Amino acid sequence: MPEGPEIRRAADTLEAAIQGKPLTAAWFAFPELQPFQASLIGQHVVRMQTCGKALLTHFSGGLVLYSHNQLYGVWRVVKAGAQPKTTRILRVRLETADKAILLYSASDIAILTPEQVAQHPFLTRIGPDVLDMTLTADEVKARLLSPRFNRRQFSGLLLDQAFLAGLGNYLRVEILWQAQLAPRHKAAELTEPQLDRLATACLSIPRLSYQTRGQVDENTHHGALFRFEVFHRAGKKCRRCGGIIEKTTLSSRPFYWCPGCQQ
Numbered sequence: 001m002p003e004g005p006e007i008r009r010a011a012d013t014l015e016a017a018i019q020g021k022p023l024t025a026a027w028f029a030f031p032e033l034q035p036f037q038a039s040l041i042g043q044h045v046v047r048m049q050t051c052g053k054a055l056l057t058h059f060s061g062g063l064v065l066y067s068h069n070q071l072y073g074v075w076r077v078v079k080a081g082a083q084p085k086t087t088r089i090l091r092v093r094l095e096t097a098d099k100a101i102l103l104y105s106a107s108d109i110a111i112l113t114p115e116q117v118a119q120h121p122f123l124t125r126i127g128p129d130v131l132d133m134t135l136t137a138d139e140v141k142a143r144l145l146s147p148r149f150n151r152r153q154f155s156g157l158l159l160d161q162a163f164l165a166g167l168g169n170y171l172r173v174e175i176l177w178q179a180q181l182a183p184r185h186k187a188a189e190l191t192e193p194q195l196d197r198l199a200t201a202c203l204s205i206p207r208l209s210y211q212t213r214g215q216v217d218e219n220t221h222h223g224a225l226f227r228f229e230v231f232h233r234a235g236k237k238c239r240r241c242g243g244i245i246e247k248t249t250l251s252s253r254p255f256y257w258c259p260g261c262q263q
Contacts, residue, residue: 002053002168003053003167003168003169003206003209004052004053004129004130004131004166004167005131005171005210005213007052007053007166008131010075011049011050011055013077014048014075015047017077017096017099017101018045018094018096019047020044020045021097021098022096023042023043023044023045023094023095024041024096024097025094025095026041026094027092027093028091028092029089029090030109036111039061043059043061044060044096045057045094046058051129052126052161052165052166053068053069053165053166053168054067054068054126055069056117057094062114063111063113064112064113064117065110065112066108066112066117067103067109068108068109069106070106070107072105073091073105073108074088074103074105076102076104077099077100078100078101078102079100080100081095089104090104091103091104091106091109092106092109125162126161126162126165127143127164129165130164130167130206131206135203136203137202137203140164140202141198141199143164145187145188145195150186151187152186152187154172154198155183155250155251155255156250156251158175159172159253166206167202167206170231171205171209173230173231173256174228174229175202175205176198177229178201178204179194179198179201180194180262181194181198182257182262183257212224212225212226230258232256233245234246234247238260240258241258241261243260244258245257
């Protein structure tokens with residue numbers, strides 16, 4: 001399943017295609033959404049907001065399209081009028097004069113008012129988004145130490161969207177490697193320096209992944225690029241300590257770590 005950085009990059013692509021352009025057509029597969037089709041024509045997409053793994057498409061008239069891709073949903077950008085050949089089931093089509101964005105296979109879709117957004121069961125349950133650039137490491141540290149989360153093992157906590165939205169399995173293992181922590185630990189057991197490292201990594205790793213994952217650094221002085229240090233590297237040497245990276249299963253998901261330096 002895509003994690004926060006992948007959802008945000010997808011939103012950037014969708015925004016680049018249609019943001020600010022009047023809609024010439026709007027189509028929804030689900031009958032309960034079809035009454036909104038005509039009223040959206042002539043409006044434009046103001047922004048596409050990510051909330052963890054959910055996407056909120058804000059229209060200029062005030063309504064919001066909520067969508068969650070879950071396991072199978074995927075967005076595509078095509079030329080206006082194009083009908084791609086695919087076995088996927090089309091759920092949403094928003095079209096402008098030159099581009100259209102299509103949502104396939106997703107089933108968790110709704111049109112909401114701002115008031116309904118504020119009360120949506122998923123959106124009210126999740127924690128702050130790791131790609132919200134106003135979120136600070138001090139705020140993450142406070143969440144780690146809160147009674148709700150401070151006795152949760154990190155192996156499960158870092159998959160819980162109620163703690164921080166947008167984290168997932170590859171981010172979980174890379175954050176703990178960066179913080180030099182074993183998955184069994186809990187925030188209540190950590191020292192101040194350990195807490196600071198973990199809180200910082202909870203933001204820096206997903207943000208670096210969003211900004212640079214997939215890029216090739218042709219200039220070694222250009223700055224850091226995201227790369228997997230432990231994820232899918234079982235049996236290889238840890239780049240930090242030279243130990244051998246191991247793979248196990250924690251919280252029903254594959255987990256990778258270096259026992260040599262994640263104490």
